[in-house]
Amino acid sequence: MHGTRILQEADRLMTVCNSCRYCEGLCAVFPAMEMRRAFSDGDLNYLANLCHACGACYTDCQFSPPHEFNVDVPKTLATARAESYATYAWPHAFAGAFARNGLVISLVAALSVAAFIFGFAAINDRDVLYGIHTGPGAFYRLMPHNAMALLFGAAFLYAIVALVMSVRAFWRDIGEPVGMTTDAKALFQAIRDAGELRYLDGGGVGCFNEDDQPTDRRKLYHHLTFYGFVLCFAATCVGTLYHYLFAREAPYAWWDLPVVLGTLGGIGLLIGPIGLLIEKWKRDPVLVDEQRMGMDTAFIVMLFLTSITGLALLLWRETASMGPLLALHLGVVFALFITMPYGKFVHGIYRFVALVRYARERQMMGE
């Protein structure tokens, strides 16, 4: 017996699939399933996070609905996956954030933006807030650099700690001992599999989304989103290095590395999320965990807002709008950081960890 109804259903499906195995060439989920004859909660959460929701196994399955065996692996694993985020959330008191995630993220984002706007207004005189600031340190005339670094450093640190604790629980539950650093090969394999989204390809033809034609472009949009995010993060890191190592203060010229990285990343973070949202709305409900639409949408919108407010700041940083735009951008980014452990962001972490586990299992099976 399993802890939840959805894990019970996932167990039933994996039992059906394990006696068929026609899908074993499509992705990592089915070969991983074949290494087991019975499934613990942890096994099922592992398989759920290994699934990339490409939809191929649904379209290819002779037992999918309306067949009485009612085999719908993508939807079942999507639901189990979302519930696993709450299961492993740290501290557990915040697990409830996953249940009404769209609402929670919206509220946090709104409060965060409001706090920055009021904060800016409270600290700064009106002519500073709406003043035109240029040259090195322009941003820090509105908010001192140390305050900014401290606030965001603390938020980021908290997110990291919460994520590490969650992943640790997941890692243990799926049957791995703590301390995976020794296995560089599996880690490298997982980085490759995640980096190229190897399993988001419908077994080779592309993913299925609105119907049984493999016309889905989520892989492209996801690449734009993910690598956009990485570039933006790199921009922040380079900026931090500039500040502390070379005492070069933001804002930087348009040709300077942080701006180039941020702009390129920002463009990816505009197109990617829009594409993902459109594909999501087109997706056949039979493949989707509809209860989690709010969580998915909230994360996509937050990434989009991060990018658009950042780009707006870049465009109008030498005008009187800079102050309000900076408050807006910082508010969105702050909300993104502190909600990272309690929203769709975690999908990437868990899936990556599942891929590491899968690479290790393949090694152990002698492949």
Next chain:
Amino acid sequence: MVDLTRRFDVLVIGGGNAALCAAISARRAGAAVLVLEGAPKFYRGGNTRHTRNMRCAHDAATEILTGPYTEEEFWQDLLLVTGGQTDEELARFMIHESKDILNWIVEQGVRWQPSLGGTLSLGRTNSFFLGGGRAMLNALYRTAEQLGVDILYDAEVIDLKIDDGMFLSAALKQPVGGRTEVRASTLVAAAGGFEANIEWLKEHWGEAADNFLIRGTPYNRGSILKMLLAKGVQEIGDPTQCHAVAIDARAPKFDGGIITRHDSVVFGVVVNKLAQRFYDEGEDIWPKRYAIWGRLVAAQPDQIAYIIFDSTVVTSFMPTLFPPIAGSTIGELAGKLELDPVALETTIADFNAAVRPGTFDHTILDDCRTEGLTPPKTHWARRIETPPYLAYPVRPGITFTYLGTRVNRQARMLMKDGKPSANMFAAGEIMAGNVLGKGYAAGIGMTIGSVFGRVAGQEAAKNARN
């Protein structure tokens, strides 16, 4: 909407591998093609839904095949499984064509995968569809649609107008729209056998057929086959025979497919409802003797049997859809199976007493056997003595039937007087009996479907032009 008032060049009846290969090849040859699939869209494709691989000859290893499989070796395998009940000319033609099918089917969008896990024994001879038979069908349908083949589902053909071996039209009945007369210059019949037609099965098996489970969809009723035979087409294949394996008795009446099968027979003993053994469970290696158990169970009272084994062998075979029924004693297990406990205890005790020591190896015909027992278990005999004791109830699971229409190398039907039909072709299970008089070898049904489907489509298109 499909315009049914026009006259088509080629009418394909059926919706599986053979039908789609015929439709695609006819369309590629320039014909206007209509496919009438009797099943709803989800259940399209007949038995192809449940297939997984195809047996094709090849002279060298490929990316997905581990070694060569020559035409001669294929022919010898076919001779072996059919006991010589095959048309050599057609069979050799099919085997030769199968080489090219390996590539042709990929050009139609079907994708292969290397054989994995549980299928390694077929890695040299058989090519596996990535995602299985329904994935293969989906690819063929996509290609057919892109080429402009017209396809109708829920399209039941209730009558064929045939005059002296010449197809004139088909009467189509649809849930919406009622009866329509469909005209076409040529006909390709690729509508499968009659395995889902219990009344027809009863003609040969009597009331026992009521207890048969059908592994494919309820739509394989053989109505097209029956019409063709009634209108002068020559028949081939044993009308009384069907391919039957032992499948789990808890499986649904129709369409349980591959996942209800049991390959655990060799690891235990099989008893009937009187708790008596009735056949040598260790006669030969799986999958060679896999197919005899359906027929053996069909001959037992109430067409039910039980595979009995103990907890030591549970991991020796693939995980099963339905869990085994368990008991801590043989008597308790018998109670759960509603068998006579004393009879089952006696059967198992007699079996255990007859087991001689040996070295167990399930990959060869080992020396673990019984002595002085009737029937004997000639290999892999080990005592059933470690609780919990386990059982799978099994019934005959019918895969396909052998009766079909006689064809020549063009896949053209032959009439009772031996003359080729003017414009009627057949492909797939409906004519498989030409090549496969009895028995079965994994993946051969798909070879017959693709090879004769492609030929039938080409010939029908050519015929329509003239």
